[in-house]
Amino acid sequence: MARTKEFNEDQALDKAIEIFWHKGYNGTSAQDLVNHLGLSRSSLYDTFGDKQKLFVKSLKRYQKQNHDVLIELLxxxxxxxxxxxxxxxxxxxxxxxxxxxxxCFMVNSSVELAMHDPEIAKIVHDNQKTVEDIFSKAIKKGQDLGQISDKQEARSLARFIFNNYSGIRVLARTGERDKQVYDDILKSIFALF
Amino acid sequence: MARTKEFNEDQALDKAIEIFWHKGYNGTSAQDLVNHLGLSRSSLYDTFGDKQKLFVKSLKRYQKQNHDVLIELLxxxxxxxxxxxxxxxxxxxxxxxxxxxxxCFMVNSSVELAMHDPEIAKIVHDNQKTVEDIFSKAIKKGQDLGQISDKQEARSLARFIFNNYSGIRVLARTGERDKQVYDDILKSIFALF
DNA sequence: CTGATTCAGGAACGATTGTTCCGTATTTTT
DNA sequence: AAAAATACGGAACAATCGTTCCTGAATCAG
Known part of the structure; x- marks a missing residue:
């Protein structure tokens, strides 16, 4: 019927993830998006609706990518x-x-937006639940195989691990560059495991 | 020389902490500040300079309040x-x-601003160092008194504790209301202690 | 080739942003 | 009482915000 899109929507989304991840939602302007995605305002709005919709779509894509990696690894x-x-x-x-x-894009978005945008709040909660389940399932398996201490319940450990993961991502966001700081934390975490 | 201020500067700062804490830096408009602090634009700018300066002053005040509580408690x-x-x-x-x-106002600000505003980054780093020191000193004392396991180095444990504190505050920010989730995390943390 | 359709680019929109400025009220010092 | 100084409230500022709309180019079916 008409001319085809000159850009790949998923590639554009990955670009959107980058800039939102870096600058946050409120810190990213429409102009930032135009510059970084490399497409015009009209194409951007025609394709994704508005800024909030684009953000939601980006965050969901990021979430899926991360879950896939975790599942694959565990x-x-x-x-x-x-x-x-x-x-x-x-x-x-x-x-x-x-x-x-x-x-971490998810942690950043939790802090910035979860309490102000119900749709983001839902994504964040889904993410917590899902990651907790992935961790919990893996830990249970590890306990059955005798690879992980079963002094603690699997779900309790999963929540603990998730908590430390959040903490480390916050630490990274502050720009901490001292490897020893991270290693100290990891040492304690896995002393419990 | 001239008429006296009709507002208390520290009280105004406490109000500023509230609104910045709740909405973040970018999420808080000048109008929000006028409404919430209950003073005019001119008084606000005459007293505090600009939005960024007010934010820095608020964050520093919050930091001091928290340190005092921690030191007192420990x-x-x-x-x-x-x-x-x-x-x-x-x-x-x-x-x-x-x-x-x-x-936590400090965690929120770390995530939102540390990498974009060097002045905030410095405050955040100072905060990490200071809290780490407070924790470390207390843990050492606890280890000497036989109240805390000395299998781990004090500083390593301090960093671990700080990390979990950050994580819990992120969790709170997401609106988590299930006490069991928090209790599970705490159980794991103090199993190590 | 023609006509229909959808693209991309950018001008333009009103609203809101952070900030400044001005006139008035108020208080203290001389 | 007069004068100097500062706080106050609100109008007004330019800049930027997210969003819409218009124009012309490009691509398809017939």
Whole structure:
């Protein structure tokens, strides 16, 4: 019927994730989006509706990407405890090498928007529930295999792990570059495991 | 020389803390400040300079208030471990009863601004260092008194505690109202202690 | 090729942003 | 009492905000 889109919608979304992740929702202007996504205002609004809708779509995409990675890592791991340490080590590496410290897009959005935007609040809560379930399932398996201490309930441990993951991402967002600080935290976390 | 101020500057700052804490920096408009502080635009700008200066002053005041509470609680405590559990229990109580979930003003500001405003970044870093020192000193004392396990170094534990404190405040900010979630996390934290 | 359709670019919108300025009221010092 | 100084309230500022709309180019079906 008509001409085809000159841009890939998913690629544009990934660009949107980048800029929202870096600058936050309120800190990102429509002009920032135009510049960073490399498409015109009209295309942007025609395709995604408005800024809030674009943000929601970006956050959901980010969420899915992260869940897939977590599931992949934990389900195929021969040793669950090792897999968890790898997940954290990876987060530390990212935190240290990130020239522009972005932290975690989900954590950032929780803090900035969850209490002011019900739709974001729902995403954040879904995320907590889902990650908690992924962790919990893996920990249970690890406990059955004798790889993880079963002194603590699996769900309790899962929530604890999630909490420390949030904390580390906040630390990264503050620009902490001292590896020793992260390692100290990890040492304590896995002493319990 | 001239007429006296009709408002108390510290009281105004406390009001500023409230609104910035609730809405964040970018989310709070000049009009919000006028409404909430209850003083005119001119008085506001004459007294505090501009929005950023007011924010910095608010955050510094909040920081000092919190440090004072921590020091007070930890230095006079007969049992250090008990004191830490009380600090966390208090944070949980605040998180649960806060009708408008504000989280922690320092954590919120870290996430929103630390990487975009060097002055805020400095405050956030000072805060980390100071709280870490307060915690570390208390833990060392607790270890000497045999109240806290000395399997882990004091500073390492301090960083771990700080990390979990951040995490819990993020959780509060998301609006989590299930006490069990917080209790699960606390149970794991103090299993290590 | 023609006509229908949808694209991209950018001008333009009203609303809101943070900030400044001015006139008036009020208080203290001389 | 007069004068100097400052707080106050609100109008007004330019800039930027998110969003809409208009124009012309591009691409498809017939």
């Amino acid at each position: 389900e195929n791991a021969p040793n669950i405890k090792t897999a968890f340490t790898e997940i954290f080590k990876q987060a530390v590496i990212e935190s240290l090498q990130d020239r522009i410290t972005k932290g | 230095e006079n405590a007969p049992n250090i471990k008990t004191a830490f559990t009380e600090i966390f229990k208090q944070a949980v109580i605040e998180s649960l009863q806060d009708r408008i979930t504000k989280g």
